Amino acid sequence: GNIAVALDNIYLIDRIVQKELETERHRMETEKACEALSRYVSPQIASDILSKGISFTGERTRATILFFDLRNFTAFSETMRAEEVVALLNHIFTDIVDIIFEHSGTLDKFLGDGLMAVFGVPIATGSDEQNAVMAALKIRDAVDELNRFRTLENLPPIKFGIGIHTGEVVAGNVGSKKRVDY
Numbered sequence: 001g002n003i004a005v006a007l008d009n010i011y012l013i014d015r016i017v018q019k020e021l022e023t024e025r026h027r028m029e030t031e032k033a034c035e036a037l038s039r040y041v042s043p044q045i046a047s048d049i050l051s052k053g054i055s056f057t058g059e060r061t062r063a064t065i066l067f068f069d070l071r072n073f074t075a076f077s078e079t080m081r082a083e084e085v086v087a088l089l090n091h092i093f094t095d096i097v098d099i100i101f102e103h104s105g106t107l108d109k110f111l112g113d114g115l116m117a118v119f120g121v122p123i124a125t126g127s128d129e130q131n132a133v134m135a136a137l138k139i140r141d142a143v144d145e146l147n148r149f150r151t152l153e154n155l156p157p158i159k160f161g162i163g164i165h166t167g168e169v170v171a172g173n174v175g176s177k178k179r180v181d182y
Contacts, residue, residue, distance in 0.1 A: 041087030063121045064164060065130040066105065068096060068139060069114035071159035077113075089113065092158070095142045103135040104128070121171040129166050136162045 070076070070092075077085045093115060097107055098119045104125045108116040117135070120128035139162060147157040 045153045058170050058174075060126075060168060060170050061124070062166065063169045063171060064119040064166040065108075065169075066100070066117045066119065066132045066136060067111075067114060067161075067163040068117075068164075069111070069161045071161055073113035076156065076158075081143055088158075092143070092146070095146075096139050099135050099138045099142065103131040103138070105131060105135055118169075118171075121169065129164075132164050132166075136164060 067173075080088070093110065096115065100107060103119070104123075105117045106121065108118050117132075119135075119137045125131060141157055143160055150157055163175045
Protein backbone atom coordinates (compact mmCIF):
# COMPACT_ATOMS: atom_id res chain seq x y z
CA GLY A 1 0.00 0.00 0.00
CA ASN A 2 2.64 2.59 1.01
CA ILE A 3 4.84 1.69 -1.94
CA ALA A 4 1.93 2.20 -4.36
CA VAL A 5 1.12 5.60 -2.84
CA ALA A 6 4.80 6.61 -3.01
CA LEU A 7 4.99 5.51 -6.65
CA ASP A 8 1.81 7.46 -7.46
CA ASN A 9 3.30 10.54 -5.80
CA ILE A 10 6.58 10.13 -7.70
CA TYR A 11 4.64 9.71 -10.95
CA LEU A 12 2.56 12.83 -10.19
CA ILE A 13 5.65 14.87 -9.30
CA ASP A 14 7.36 13.68 -12.49
CA ARG A 15 4.34 14.76 -14.60
CA ILE A 16 4.31 18.19 -12.93
CA VAL A 17 8.06 18.64 -13.47
CA GLN A 18 7.77 17.52 -17.12
CA LYS A 19 4.89 19.96 -17.69
CA GLU A 20 6.87 22.81 -16.12
CA LEU A 21 9.92 21.94 -18.24
CA GLU A 22 7.75 21.87 -21.38
CA THR A 23 6.22 25.25 -20.49
CA GLU A 24 9.67 26.73 -19.84
CA ARG A 25 11.02 25.27 -23.13
CA HIS A 26 8.06 26.77 -25.00
CA ARG A 27 8.58 30.15 -23.30
CA MET A 28 12.28 30.14 -24.23
CA GLU A 29 11.53 29.14 -27.83
CA THR A 30 8.91 31.89 -28.11
CA GLU A 31 11.32 34.42 -26.59
CA LYS A 32 14.06 33.34 -29.01
CA ALA A 33 11.67 33.53 -31.99
CA CYS A 34 10.47 36.97 -30.87
CA GLU A 35 14.08 38.15 -30.55
CA ALA A 36 14.87 36.87 -34.07
CA LEU A 37 11.74 38.47 -35.55
CA SER A 38 12.56 41.76 -33.81
CA ARG A 39 15.44 42.20 -36.25
CA TYR A 40 12.88 42.63 -39.04
CA VAL A 41 9.78 43.98 -37.32
CA SER A 42 8.93 45.97 -34.22
CA PRO A 43 8.66 43.97 -30.99
CA GLN A 44 4.85 44.48 -31.04
CA ILE A 45 4.49 43.04 -34.56
CA ALA A 46 6.81 40.15 -33.61
CA SER A 47 4.58 39.37 -30.64
CA ASP A 48 1.46 39.56 -32.83
CA ILE A 49 3.01 37.22 -35.40
CA LEU A 50 3.80 34.63 -32.74
CA SER A 51 0.48 34.90 -30.91
CA LYS A 52 -1.72 34.91 -34.05
CA GLY A 53 0.19 32.24 -35.94
CA ILE A 54 0.61 34.26 -39.15
CA SER A 55 1.10 32.14 -42.29
CA PHE A 56 4.24 32.66 -44.34
CA THR A 57 3.31 30.33 -47.21
CA GLY A 58 2.57 33.02 -49.80
CA GLU A 59 -0.69 34.93 -49.83
CA ARG A 60 -1.96 37.60 -52.20
CA THR A 61 -2.56 40.82 -50.27
CA ARG A 62 -2.26 44.59 -50.47
CA ALA A 63 0.95 46.17 -49.19
CA THR A 64 2.93 49.38 -49.34
CA ILE A 65 6.61 49.16 -50.21
CA LEU A 66 9.16 51.82 -49.25
CA PHE A 67 12.61 52.00 -50.84
CA PHE A 68 15.38 54.18 -49.44
CA ASP A 69 18.53 54.73 -51.50
CA LEU A 70 21.65 56.80 -51.00
CA ARG A 71 22.38 58.70 -54.21
CA ASN A 72 25.83 58.55 -55.83
CA PHE A 73 27.05 56.58 -52.85
CA THR A 74 29.74 54.69 -54.74
CA ALA A 75 31.53 57.91 -55.73
CA PHE A 76 30.84 59.38 -52.29
CA SER A 77 32.26 56.35 -50.49
CA GLU A 78 35.44 56.27 -52.60
CA THR A 79 36.64 59.32 -50.66
CA MET A 80 36.34 57.40 -47.35
CA ARG A 81 38.06 54.48 -45.67
CA ALA A 82 36.05 51.24 -45.72
CA GLU A 83 35.55 51.39 -41.94
CA GLU A 84 34.12 54.92 -42.25
CA VAL A 85 31.69 53.76 -44.96
CA VAL A 86 30.44 50.91 -42.79
CA ALA A 87 30.12 53.18 -39.74
CA LEU A 88 28.16 55.77 -41.74
CA LEU A 89 25.83 53.15 -43.25
CA ASN A 90 25.25 51.58 -39.84
CA HIS A 91 24.47 54.99 -38.35
CA ILE A 92 22.00 55.89 -41.10
CA PHE A 93 20.35 52.47 -41.21
CA THR A 94 19.96 52.31 -37.43
CA ASP A 95 17.93 55.52 -37.47
CA ILE A 96 15.90 54.46 -40.50
CA VAL A 97 15.04 51.00 -39.18
CA ASP A 98 13.91 52.53 -35.87
CA ILE A 99 11.65 54.90 -37.81
CA ILE A 100 10.23 52.06 -39.92
CA PHE A 101 9.44 50.05 -36.80
CA GLU A 102 7.86 53.10 -35.11
CA HIS A 103 5.45 53.27 -38.05
CA SER A 104 4.51 49.54 -38.04
CA GLY A 105 6.73 48.69 -40.98
CA THR A 106 8.82 45.58 -41.60
CA LEU A 107 12.43 45.67 -42.74
CA ASP A 108 12.55 43.47 -45.83
CA LYS A 109 16.23 43.76 -46.69
CA PHE A 110 19.29 45.95 -46.92
CA LEU A 111 20.33 46.67 -50.50
CA GLY A 112 23.94 47.79 -50.18
CA ASP A 113 23.46 51.55 -49.88
CA GLY A 114 19.69 51.28 -49.52
CA LEU A 115 16.92 49.28 -47.98
CA MET A 116 13.43 47.99 -48.65
CA ALA A 117 10.63 48.07 -46.08
CA VAL A 118 7.04 46.88 -46.30
CA PHE A 119 3.92 48.12 -44.59
CA GLY A 120 0.79 45.98 -44.37
CA VAL A 121 2.47 42.58 -44.29
CA PRO A 122 2.70 40.36 -42.43
CA ILE A 123 0.13 42.33 -40.41
CA ALA A 124 -2.05 45.09 -41.85
CA THR A 125 -2.82 48.09 -39.68
CA GLY A 126 -5.51 49.70 -41.81
CA SER A 127 -3.32 52.77 -42.30
CA ASP A 128 -0.32 51.22 -44.01
CA GLU A 129 -0.02 53.81 -46.78
CA GLN A 130 -0.14 56.64 -44.27
CA ASN A 131 2.39 54.84 -42.05
CA ALA A 132 4.79 54.52 -44.99
CA VAL A 133 4.46 58.21 -45.90
CA MET A 134 4.91 59.29 -42.28
CA ALA A 135 7.99 57.07 -42.02
CA ALA A 136 9.39 58.58 -45.24
CA LEU A 137 8.91 62.11 -43.91
CA LYS A 138 10.60 61.22 -40.63
CA ILE A 139 13.47 59.50 -42.51
CA ARG A 140 13.90 62.68 -44.57
CA ASP A 141 14.05 64.74 -41.39
CA ALA A 142 16.60 62.35 -39.82
CA VAL A 143 18.92 62.52 -42.84
CA ASP A 144 18.49 66.31 -43.01
CA GLU A 145 19.53 66.48 -39.33
CA LEU A 146 22.57 64.30 -40.05
CA ASN A 147 23.46 66.61 -42.95
CA ARG A 148 23.33 69.64 -40.64
CA PHE A 149 26.02 68.00 -38.49
CA ARG A 150 28.02 66.99 -41.56
CA THR A 151 27.94 70.59 -42.83
CA LEU A 152 29.28 71.84 -39.49
CA GLU A 153 32.18 69.40 -39.90
CA ASN A 154 32.79 70.51 -43.52
CA LEU A 155 31.68 67.12 -44.84
CA PRO A 156 29.58 66.75 -47.99
CA PRO A 157 25.85 66.20 -47.46
CA ILE A 158 24.28 62.80 -47.96
CA LYS A 159 21.91 62.70 -50.92
CA PHE A 160 19.10 60.17 -50.93
CA GLY A 161 15.85 59.12 -52.52
CA ILE A 162 12.73 57.52 -51.10
CA GLY A 163 10.13 55.75 -53.22
CA ILE A 164 6.76 54.42 -52.06
CA HIS A 165 4.26 52.26 -53.92
CA THR A 166 1.06 50.53 -52.85
CA GLY A 167 -0.41 47.56 -54.65
CA GLU A 168 -1.08 43.85 -54.64
CA VAL A 169 1.78 41.54 -53.63
CA VAL A 170 2.27 37.89 -52.86
CA ALA A 171 3.80 37.87 -49.39
CA GLY A 172 5.46 34.77 -48.01
CA ASN A 173 8.68 32.88 -47.64
CA VAL A 174 10.72 32.02 -50.74
CA GLY A 175 13.83 29.89 -50.73
CA SER A 176 15.00 26.49 -49.62
CA LYS A 177 14.68 24.42 -46.47
CA LYS A 178 17.96 25.88 -45.20
CA ARG A 179 17.50 29.57 -46.08
CA VAL A 180 14.44 31.65 -46.86
CA ASP A 181 13.58 35.28 -47.44
CA TYR A 182 10.15 36.76 -46.78
